[in-house]
Amino acid sequence: MRLANSPWSPRLIGMDGLDGLYRALTAEGYRVIGPAVQDGAITLRELSGIAELPFGWGVSLQPGGYRLRRRDDEAAFGHSAGPQSWKRFLHPPRERLWSARRDGGGFELADDGGDEQPRYAFLGVRPCDLRAIAIQDRVLDQPGSRYAARRARLFIVAVNCTEPGETCFCTSMGTGPGAAEGFDLSLTELVADGAHRFLVDVGSDAGAAIMALLTSEPADEVTAARARAEVQAAAGRMGRQMQAGDLRELMAASHQAARWDDVASRCLTCGNCTMACPTCFCTTVEDSTDLTGDHAERWERWDSCFDIDFSYLHGGSIRPSAKSRYRQWLTHKLGTWHDQFGSSGCVGCGRCIVWCPVGIDLTEEVKALREETDQRPEPGDQP
Amino acid sequence: MTAGGHHSAAMRPARYLVAGRHAETYDTVTLLLRPVDEPIEPPDPGQFTMLYSFGVGEVPVSVSGASGGLLVQTIRAVGAVTRALCAAEPGDMIGVRGPFGTGWEVHRADGRDLLVVAGGIGLAPLRPVLLSALAERARYDRVVLLVGARSPEDLPFARELGTWRRRGADVRITVDHGDKGWHGRVGLVTALIQDAIADPAGTAAFVCGPEIMMRLSAEMLVRCGVPPAAIRVSLERNMRCGAALCGHCQLGPLLLCRDGPVVGYAEAVPLVAKKEL
Numbered sequence: 001m002r003l004a005n006s007p008w009s010p011r012l013i014g015m016d017g018l019d020g021l022y023r024a025l026t027a028e029g030y031r032v033i034g035p036a037v038q039d040g041a042i043t044l045r046e047l048s049g050i051a052e053l054p055f056g057w058g059v060s061l062q063p064g065g066y067r068l069r070r071r072d073d074e075a076a077f078g079h080s081a082g083p084q085s086w087k088r089f090l091h092p093p094r095e096r097l098w099s100a101r102r103d104g105g106g107f108e109l110a111d112d113g114g115d116e117q118p119r120y121a122f123l124g125v126r127p128c129d130l131r132a133i134a135i136q137d138r139v140l141d142q143p144g145s146r147y148a149a150r151r152a153r154l155f156i157v158a159v160n161c162t163e164p165g166e167t168c169f170c171t172s173m174g175t176g177p178g179a180a181e182g183f184d185l186s187l188t189e190l191v192a193d194g195a196h197r198f199l200v201d202v203g204s205d206a207g208a209a210i211m212a213l214l215t216s217e218p219a220d221e222v223t224a225a226r227a228r229a230e231v232q233a234a235a236g237r238m239g240r241q242m243q244a245g246d247l248r249e250l251m252a253a254s255h256q257a258a259r260w261d262d263v264a265s266r267c268l269t270c271g272n273c274t275m276a277c278p279t280c281f282c283t284t285v286e287d288s289t290d291l292t293g294d295h296a297e298r299w300e301r302w303d304s305c306f307d308i309d310f311s312y313l314h315g316g317s318i319r320p321s322a323k324s325r326y327r328q329w330l331t332h333k334l335g336t337w338h339d340q341f342g343s344s345g346c347v348g349c350g351r352c353i354v355w356c357p358v359g360i361d362l363t364e365e366v367k368a369l370r371e372e373t374d375q376r377p378e379p380g381d382q383p
Numbered sequence: 384m385t386a387g388g389h390h391s392a393a394m395r396p397a398r399y400l401v402a403g404r405h406a407e408t409y410d411t412v413t414l415l416l417r418p419v420d421e422p423i424e425p426p427d428p429g430q431f432t433m434l435y436s437f438g439v440g441e442v443p444v445s446v447s448g449a450s451g452g453l454l455v456q457t458i459r460a461v462g463a464v465t466r467a468l469c470a471a472e473p474g475d476m477i478g479v480r481g482p483f484g485t486g487w488e489v490h491r492a493d494g495r496d497l498l499v500v501a502g503g504i505g506l507a508p509l510r511p512v513l514l515s516a517l518a519e520r521a522r523y524d525r526v527v528l529l530v531g532a533r534s535p536e537d538l539p540f541a542r543e544l545g546t547w548r549r550r551g552a553d554v555r556i557t558v559d560h561g562d563k564g565w566h567g568r569v570g571l572v573t574a575l576i577q578d579a580i581a582d583p584a585g586t587a588a589f590v591c592g593p594e595i596m597m598r599l600s601a602e603m604l605v606r607c608g609v610p611p612a613a614i615r616v617s618l619e620r621n622m623r624c625g626a627a628l629c630g631h632c633q634l635g636p637l638l639l640c641r642d643g644p645v646v647g648y649a650e651a652v653p654l655v656a657k658k659e660l
Contacts, residue, residue, distance in 0.1 A: 311621055
């Protein structure tokens, strides 16, 4: 039971195989990043071993709410999206672009051409987040960039989703719950009958090479079919839905919708959604000098379109109102992203719903915009 | 080092030395820049660069000329970085990234009347259009420049207007407020448009200035019979990275550092008409 078009047959590994996978990756020089319980949440960090994985932990999600909960099994990947996404490793929150020092009457840029980028192995990438990485690639994977260097060295172990959360809607966005491509290896976790195993699909030569380093067995048809069925069943348990086919048109037609005022009355413009979102990529740069004024640096850091200075031009903001900034975020994410980068910017992971302090739910906002637009076709903005 | 090429190179400024400096007005300076490092790609008329003043910061500035290996940039002092750039003296070093964005595509006016409409410092990115048109004057029918400035003191490139006239441009100036020595026209640049058009269907117009001035000028051009598809404007948003990476310069579907600054009027109209887009 291979994945469509895959030349590789699925394999089965147990807990020793998972441990072997971690060891094989570290032996190959990868820094393995994966989920771990920290500060009351499942966060992503560099793992010192598979024992750090959140075995037996699940999460309970709601708009503006996130709680760890004990599972009744020992699943390592039985949790949905946490507060972080993989972008913090591929597209770090802060990064120095260059440094320079004063040199006579001029200045000289330091030679940082050789800065080596880490080789990351991501262990446990959900299909929604896998798509998010592909979406950021369209924006940031430019030849010669640091992002491109990190991306080229990246090894991805995806984990198919068998446990969608209350705020998940990947099926609506066509990104999950199963991953068909874009990974080196993909796991489907099977915890039953006292056995803890993983169906492994190989997605690349690099993945096949790593698999050759650890003990695995061919997946029997029954087990493979059971794993596929669990992923398929997850598709029917999404906590949210969003009608996505015409979002680009809906967003373009909603500029004057009254709903923006409604959501603006709740939105704190804190920017949490943009930080938690796995595809939001906006950055700004900060130029600074030391106290002598002889050393200057330029740092890039994440920025948010909810910041009033984001659109600063000629002494003022283009988008001073909360309404315009929420509208910018949502219409970009769901609408103009198509124009700019050829796809939606939303993968249905639900993070923006969970990590919004006032629980704004974009699926609800879209529904309301749709109802309003259906009721009263917009005449279009008059110049 | 190109905008579309090597990314980390595109994010690192190339060093230039100020080779010449001319005060255009009380707050506007033109700098001639000579490369120290490998120069940036030759800019097309209408493209912009990011200029860096050491230890102060970086701002987008449209290129006002490029000739003989020199880059010409005209800067108005409005903030900390532009004040530092305007204060640069010959021999001082400046960082340059770019060139970025779309250009005017002057060839669109081949065989037609070329009409340039500028508001104040908006003349800076249009100067290369004019210079290129005058260098190949025979390619165009009429070459007309309309400039509006707040006052005679605010008129940039005043010392070049005579040269442009002699080389075959029909240059017409208006100011919002005259002074004692001003004997020219007073009023908005839009008021010059109707008289300046001889063959509306055969006119290609390039417009740059404050957004409201561009809107009113373009509306007047359309009213006079110039096809909207023959009008191009230069839009401005918060340009930061220049490489469509940072998100600051979004205008609806456009990332203006990549898809602009120069866009067709037909494309620009529905976007600039939307408040807080």
